[in-house]
Amino acid sequence: MSLIFNKLAPALLLCILMTNIVCATETGKSEIMVSEDGFAIHGYDPVAYFEEGEAKKGSTEFQLNWEGAIWLFSSAESRDEFLGQPAQYAPQYGGWCAFGMAEGYAAETDPLKAWTIHEGRLYLNWNEEVAADWSESISGYLKKSERNWSKIQSKLLKGKAKIYWHKDE
Numbered sequence: 001m002s003l004i005f006n007k008l009a010p011a012l013l014l015c016i017l018m019t020n021i022v023c024a025t026e027t028g029k030s031e032i033m034v035s036e037d038g039f040a041i042h043g044y045d046p047v048a049y050f051e052e053g054e055a056k057k058g059s060t061e062f063q064l065n066w067e068g069a070i071w072l073f074s075s076a077e078s079r080d081e082f083l084g085q086p087a088q089y090a091p092q093y094g095g096w097c098a099f100g101m102a103e104g105y106a107a108e109t110d111p112l113k114a115w116t117i118h119e120g121r122l123y124l125n126w127n128e129e130v131a132a133d134w135s136e137s138i139s140g141y142l143k144k145s146e147r148n149w150s151k152i153q154s155k156l157l158k159g160k161a162k163i164y165w166h167k168d169e
Contacts, residue, residue, distance in 0.1 A: 030068030031156045033095035033108060036167070040069040041095045041124065044111040047078040049122050050089060055112045066090075091115075091122040093149055094156070098123040099134045100164065102144035106152055107164040118142075126164075 035042045039058075048056035058072025062079045065071075066086055073079035082089045091111075093101045098116075100107035109115075109124035114131035116123045118138050125131040134141055155161035 029157050029159050031094040031153045032067050032069035033106070034069050035108065038070060039063075040066075040071045041091060041109070041111045043072045045072065045074040045078050046089045046091060046122060047081050048074055049115060049117060051078070051081070055115060067094075088120070089122070091124045093123075093145060094153070095124055096152075097126045097130065097164075098145055099125050099130045099141060101148050101152065102134075102141040104148050104152070105164060106156060106161050108166050110166075126166075 032040050034040055037043055040046075043058050045056045045058040048054060056074045058074050058078075060072060062073040062076055063070055064073075064079055064083065066082075067090075071079075071082065073082065091109075092098060095109060095111070097107035097109050107126050110127050111124050113128050114125040116125070116131060116135060116138070123134070123138075125134050152161055
């Protein structure tokens with residue numbers, strides 16, 4: 001029995017993972033910012049910002065489905081760390097621009113160059129210039145972002161949110 005399980009376990013795990021991916025894709029609605037490549041936060045490893053102090057691309061080898069989006073990680077350890085505490089590592093506002101959220105809209109982010117960790121939370125922004133503006137008054141913007149998030153989150157889940165994408169610039 002153990003020999004059969006050992007041979008079937010990887011295939012079973014893959015089937016479960018693929019079912020989760022298909023289900024998330026079929027609904028098509030999530031509060032998480034998923035870019036054209038199909039990954040949350042453009043495929044960057046959310047744990048790396050905290051553990052390595054830098055943006056680091058993830059790999060499809062270390063992916064998981066969380067909150068209706070596919071997240072990539074740079075290692076199995078990073079993925080497992082995220083699984084243990086996803087709310088701690090996931091970017092705020094579903095990975096949408098924190099400054100945009102303060103202004104009342106959802107906007108794509110640049111997770112390579114426009115990110116900030118503030119009071120143990122990851123915030124992403126549209127670009128470096130917006131991130132600099134955000135950093136000048138984080139506490140003030142956070143008050144506005146927190147007020148706007150539930151309304152925008154609801155619109156995102158219904159597929160009715162106004163979204164600004166870099167490709168539309």
